[in-house]
Amino acid sequence: MKIAPILMMVLSLLLLAPCIAEDDKVEFEPIASFSAEAMIAQAPGIEEQLTYDSIFDWDPKVDEQYVTWTQYEGQGKVWFYDMKSGNRQMVANINSDQNNPDISGGIIVWDDSRHKNSDIYSYNIPMHKETPVYVDTTNKFKPAVSQDMVVFEDFGNDDIRDIGIVKVGTSARPVYINPNGKDKANPDIDGDWITYQQLDDNKNDWNIYIYNYKTDKTVQVTRDTHIQQNPRISGDFVVWEDNRNGKWDVFMYDIKKEMTTAVTFDDLDNVEPAVSGSKIVWTRYDQENNSDIYMVDLQIPKTYAVCVGPGNQIRPDICVDKIVWQDDRFGGWNIFIYTLEPVTPFTPYQFYGPVTFNYLPAPVGTEIIAKIDGVTKDSIVTTQQGYYGSSGSFGDQLTVKINQADIGRQISFWSDGIQGAPSITVTGDGSLMEQPLNFVYAQPxxxxxxxxxxxxxxxxxxxxxxxxxxxxxxxxxxxxxxxxxxxxxxxxxxxxxxxxxxxxxxxxxxxxxxxxxxxxxxxxxxxxxxxxxxxxxxxxxxxxxxxxxxxxxxxxxxxxxxxxxxxxxxxxxxxxxxxxxxxxxxxxxxxxxxxxxxxxxxxxxxxxxxxxxxxxxxxxxxxxxxxxxxxxxxxxxxxGSSPQPGIQADFSAAPRSGAAPLTVQFTDLSTGGPTMWYWDFGDGIIPADASCTSETDCHNIANPIHTYRNDGTYTVTLTASNQFGASDTRVKPGFITVGSGPQPVDSIRIYPGWNFISVPRKLAPGKDTAAIFSHIQVDGHSIFQFDAVTGQWITMTSSSQIKPLDAVWIYSRTTDTVPLTYNSEDRCSILAWCKLSWNRDEVP
Known part of the structure; x- marks a missing residue:
C-alpha cells in the first residue's frame, strides 16, 4: 500500500457556537488538519483483504468478533465473518433483497423484502437463530443495533419517516421517538443514547439530534441552517457529515461536555464518519475525487492514514482496534479489514535494581509484576539473588509501556500477591532507571x-x-x-x-x-x-x-x-x-x-x-x-501545665419570627471574655469583610442587627474568640422563621439540666414535631417522650410528633426557649413545665 504525501498538524479543540447564521462566515480549527508542515503518519497495524470474489461486497460493519456486509448479485445478501474462527457464511439464503446490515454483540440486523415491503430481521450468530424484529405493512430501513436494542427508519403510511426502537426477541410494538410530523432518518444507537437526523424546515434543514430512551431526554445537537447528516454514536461521542463549510466535513459532539468540535474543516470533502471510543474514521476525497480512509485518535490527539490508495476506499466502520471498509483497488468492490496496533507515544519505563523480601535479598526465581491501576504491564523473574533485571542495553528490564491516559497514575510492584514499595507516579516519558524494591509480609x-x-x-x-x-x-x-x-x-x-x-x-x-x-x-x-x-x-x-x-x-x-x-x-x-x-x-x-x-x-x-x-x-x-x-x-x-482560659459561645435574638422583611436584634451571650465575633445569619447575604456601623448589618460585632428579606427558616451560627486564642462555635438550626404562614405565639423556657415539659394545645402542621428542639444543646443526650399506651419512655427523632399534654424529657446545656406555633389563634393560659429541681412555674 502506498501513502499519499498528505500532510498534517494537530490543533486544539474549538467550542462551536450553538447557532450560526446562514450568511455568517465562520472558520473552525479542526482536530485533524491537513497542511504542508508534517507528513500524516500511517496508522500502526496490519491490513487484510476479507473478500476476493467478483461479486460486489459492500457496506461493512464490525463488532468485537464479527464483520458483516452485503453481497450483491441481483439481490443483496447479508454475510458475516468470524475473526476468531475464520468461519464465513450467508445469513439468510432466501429469495429476498437484504441490505443495510449492522452488528453488535454477535447480533446482526438488516432490512429484508421477503414480504414484499421492507421489514427488519435479526440473526444471533452464537445461537444460530434468525428472528423477525418488526414485520408489518409499512416500509422499514437502515436498522442499527446496540446489544439487543434496535432502531430503524419507518416510513409509516404517510411517507414521513419516524425512528422506531424495539428489543430483539420480543413481540412488543416499537416505541417511536418524538413523533412530530418531521422527517427523521439515519438512526444509530449505543447504550442508552440514540442519534438521528431530522428535517426541521421540511426543505433542506437537516439537523442532528440525540435521544436517551431510558430518561426520555432529547438534545438538539446542531442548529445550523446547512445540512448535517449521517450521524454515528459511540459512548459520549456523536459524529456526522456537516456542510456548513460549503464542502463536507466531519464534526463531533461530546455528550458529557456538551461541546461541538470540527474534526475536519478544509477544502476537500470528508464524509461517512464512524466512531469507537476515542477513535474516529472517515472517507476523504482528494482533488481528483479519489477516496481514502483516515483516522484521528482523540486521546492523543493524532491523525493517521489508514488506507491511501490504490483505488477507492469508502464506507469505513470501526470497533475498538478493527477498521473495515469497501475497496475497489482490484476492480470490483471487496471488503478489507485493518487491525490497529496499540499506540505508545511515550518512552517506556525500564526498571532494574535490588529487591528484598522483609529486608532480605529475594531468592532466585522470584517473579516481580508491574501494574498500572491493577492492570499488569510486564513481569520479570530474578536470575540472581537480591537483584532483578540489568542496566545493560542487551539485558532484560521490567518494562512498562505508557500512553496519555496513564499520566498521573501509579506504577505499583507486586510479588506473590504482596505490593512492594515504593510506587512510581507516571509523569510522562520514562527512562532506564534503577529502582530498589522491598516486599514486606506484615503480621496481621x-x-x-x-x-x-x-x-x-x-x-x-x-x-x-x-x-x-x-x-x-x-x-x-x-x-x-x-x-x-x-x-x-x-x-x-x-x-x-x-x-x-x-x-x-x-x-x-x-x-x-x-x-x-x-x-x-x-x-x-x-x-x-x-x-x-x-x-x-x-x-x-x-x-x-x-x-x-x-x-x-x-x-x-x-x-x-x-x-x-x-x-x-x-x-x-x-x-x-x-x-x-x-x-x-x-x-x-x-x-x-x-x-x-x-x-x-x-x-x-x-x-x-x-x-x-x-x-x-x-x-x-x-x-x-x-x-x-x-x-x-x-x-x-x-x-504548659496551666490550661488557657476557655470560651463558650451563645446568643439570643428578638424577634425570631415574622413576615419579611424581618429585622432581628442579635445579642451575644458568650462566656470567657470574647473579643472577636463572626456571625453567619444563614441567608448568605452579607460578605465576610463587610464594614459595619451600629445601624447596619455586620458580621464582626457582639450585638449585630440583621434584616431578612426572603421567606424561609434560617440557621444562625456564632463563632466567638478571646485574646488567648480560644474560640467556640454555636449553631442554632431553624432559629429564625420568616414568612406569612403561622408564626410562633408562645414559647417554653428551657433551663440548664433536665426539663420535664408539655404543650397545652395542638401545634400547627410542620411545627408539631421534635424538630422544634433542634437548636437546644442537648450535649449528646437523647430526647424522651412518655408513651401512655405502653407506659414506657421512648426516644424521639426529629420527625416524632408532639401532641397536647405529651410528657417530654429534654436536657439542655444552657438556658434557651422553644417557640410554639399553635393550630389556631387561641392561646393557652398556662404552660406547665418543671426544671431539674421539680419546682413548678407557669408561663402565660
Whole structure:
C-alpha cells in the first residue's frame, strides 16, 4: 500500500457556537488538519483483504468478533465473518433483497423484502437463530443495533419517516421517538443514547439530534441552517457529515461536555464518519475525487492514514482496534479489514535494581509484576539473588509501556500477591532507571470495627449510604448503612465498618469516605478493636489536608511515647495523634518514617484556626487555615501545665419570627471574655469583610442587627474568640422563621439540666414535631417522650410528633426557649413545665 504525501498538524479543540447564521462566515480549527508542515503518519497495524470474489461486497460493519456486509448479485445478501474462527457464511439464503446490515454483540440486523415491503430481521450468530424484529405493512430501513436494542427508519403510511426502537426477541410494538410530523432518518444507537437526523424546515434543514430512551431526554445537537447528516454514536461521542463549510466535513459532539468540535474543516470533502471510543474514521476525497480512509485518535490527539490508495476506499466502520471498509483497488468492490496496533507515544519505563523480601535479598526465581491501576504491564523473574533485571542495553528490564491516559497514575510492584514499595507516579516519558524494591509480609492485627452516627451536610445520612475506610489511598473496608443517621453497633453481634490491618498500618490514619467526600474526622491506628467514630460529611469541595510534624514538649521536657495530641478547628475536635517517639511527632519528606499529624480541612474552614491540645492544655502554636500555601508544616508544640482560659459561645435574638422583611436584634451571650465575633445569619447575604456601623448589618460585632428579606427558616451560627486564642462555635438550626404562614405565639423556657415539659394545645402542621428542639444543646443526650399506651419512655427523632399534654424529657446545656406555633389563634393560659429541681412555674 502506498501513502499519499498528505500532510498534517494537530490543533486544539474549538467550542462551536450553538447557532450560526446562514450568511455568517465562520472558520473552525479542526482536530485533524491537513497542511504542508508534517507528513500524516500511517496508522500502526496490519491490513487484510476479507473478500476476493467478483461479486460486489459492500457496506461493512464490525463488532468485537464479527464483520458483516452485503453481497450483491441481483439481490443483496447479508454475510458475516468470524475473526476468531475464520468461519464465513450467508445469513439468510432466501429469495429476498437484504441490505443495510449492522452488528453488535454477535447480533446482526438488516432490512429484508421477503414480504414484499421492507421489514427488519435479526440473526444471533452464537445461537444460530434468525428472528423477525418488526414485520408489518409499512416500509422499514437502515436498522442499527446496540446489544439487543434496535432502531430503524419507518416510513409509516404517510411517507414521513419516524425512528422506531424495539428489543430483539420480543413481540412488543416499537416505541417511536418524538413523533412530530418531521422527517427523521439515519438512526444509530449505543447504550442508552440514540442519534438521528431530522428535517426541521421540511426543505433542506437537516439537523442532528440525540435521544436517551431510558430518561426520555432529547438534545438538539446542531442548529445550523446547512445540512448535517449521517450521524454515528459511540459512548459520549456523536459524529456526522456537516456542510456548513460549503464542502463536507466531519464534526463531533461530546455528550458529557456538551461541546461541538470540527474534526475536519478544509477544502476537500470528508464524509461517512464512524466512531469507537476515542477513535474516529472517515472517507476523504482528494482533488481528483479519489477516496481514502483516515483516522484521528482523540486521546492523543493524532491523525493517521489508514488506507491511501490504490483505488477507492469508502464506507469505513470501526470497533475498538478493527477498521473495515469497501475497496475497489482490484476492480470490483471487496471488503478489507485493518487491525490497529496499540499506540505508545511515550518512552517506556525500564526498571532494574535490588529487591528484598522483609529486608532480605529475594531468592532466585522470584517473579516481580508491574501494574498500572491493577492492570499488569510486564513481569520479570530474578536470575540472581537480591537483584532483578540489568542496566545493560542487551539485558532484560521490567518494562512498562505508557500512553496519555496513564499520566498521573501509579506504577505499583507486586510479588506473590504482596505490593512492594515504593510506587512510581507516571509523569510522562520514562527512562532506564534503577529502582530498589522491598516486599514486606506484615503480621496481621485484630480487625478494626467502627460504628456511630453519620451526617451529610448536617442531615442524618440516608439508609443505603455506603461508607468506605481508606488507608494510603486504598479502600480497606466498606459498609452500607441500614438505619438513617447511624452505622454499625457497639455490640459484638452488631454490624460494623470492618477494616483489616497489619503491624505496618500502626501510626497511619484511616480516612472515611462517602462517595467522593471525606469525613471531617480521621482515625489513627494504634491497635485493633471496636470503636465509636461519629462521622460528618460535607459536600463543600475538600481542600488538601494539613500535615504537621515537629518537636513536642510538656513543661519544657520531651513528651513521652504514647502522648495523645488532639487537633481542633475553632475548638471543635477533628483528629487525634499518638506519638511513637519521645519528644517528637511525624517527620518531613515524601515518605515519612513517622507518620505526620494529618488535619483534613474544607472550603468552609478557610480563615479558621487549628489548635493543638493535650487534655485541656493548649499549645501556644496554632495554624490559620488558608486556601493555598504549604500543607506539610513543621509545628513545634510546647504544652504548659496551666490550661488557657476557655470560651463558650451563645446568643439570643428578638424577634425570631415574622413576615419579611424581618429585622432581628442579635445579642451575644458568650462566656470567657470574647473579643472577636463572626456571625453567619444563614441567608448568605452579607460578605465576610463587610464594614459595619451600629445601624447596619455586620458580621464582626457582639450585638449585630440583621434584616431578612426572603421567606424561609434560617440557621444562625456564632463563632466567638478571646485574646488567648480560644474560640467556640454555636449553631442554632431553624432559629429564625420568616414568612406569612403561622408564626410562633408562645414559647417554653428551657433551663440548664433536665426539663420535664408539655404543650397545652395542638401545634400547627410542620411545627408539631421534635424538630422544634433542634437548636437546644442537648450535649449528646437523647430526647424522651412518655408513651401512655405502653407506659414506657421512648426516644424521639426529629420527625416524632408532639401532641397536647405529651410528657417530654429534654436536657439542655444552657438556658434557651422553644417557640410554639399553635393550630389556631387561641392561646393557652398556662404552660406547665418543671426544671431539674421539680419546682413548678407557669408561663402565660
Amino acid at each position: 492485627l485484630p480487625d478494626l470495627l467502627f460504628y456511630g452516627s453519620v451526617t451529610i451536610d448536617g442531615q442524618p445520612a440516608a439508609k443505603g449510604t455506603v461508607l468506605k475506610a481508606v488507608i494510603d489511598g486504598v479502600v480497606r473496608g466498606s459498609l452500607e448503612i441500614t438505619q438513617s443517621g447511624q452505622y454499625g453497633g457497639q455490640y459484638d453481634t452488631d454490624p460494623a465498618l470492618r477494616v483489616q490491618i497489619t503491624v505496618n498500618d500502626i501510626g497511619k490514619h484511616i480516612t472515611f469516605m462517602e462517595g467522593d467526600y471525606a469525613a471531617g474526622q480521621t482515625f489513627q491506628i494504634t491497635s485493633g478493636g471496636r470503636f465509636r467514630q461519629d462521622l460528618t460529611f460535607t459536600t463543600i469541595p475538600p481542600m488538601s489536608p494539613y500535615e504537621f510534624y515537629g518537636y513536642v514538649q510538656i513543661d519544657g521536657r520531651s513528651a513521652p511515647i504514647g502522648t495523645m495530641i488532639q487537633a481542633k478547628i475553632d475548638n471543635t475536635p477533628v483528629t487525634t495523634y499518638v506519638t511513637r517517639y519521645a519528644g517528637s511527632y511525624g517527620t518531613p519528606g515524601q515518605s515519612p518514617d513517622d507518620p505526620r499529624l494529618i488535619v483534613p480541612v474544607t472550603e468552609a474552614d478557610a480563615g479558621r484556626t487549628i489548635s493543638f491540645w493535650i487534655g485541656n492544655i493548649k499549645a501556644g502554636a496554632t495554624q490559620v487555615i488558608t486556601r493555598g500555601g504549604e500543607r506539610i508544616i513543621r509545628k513545634d508544640l510546647d504544652f
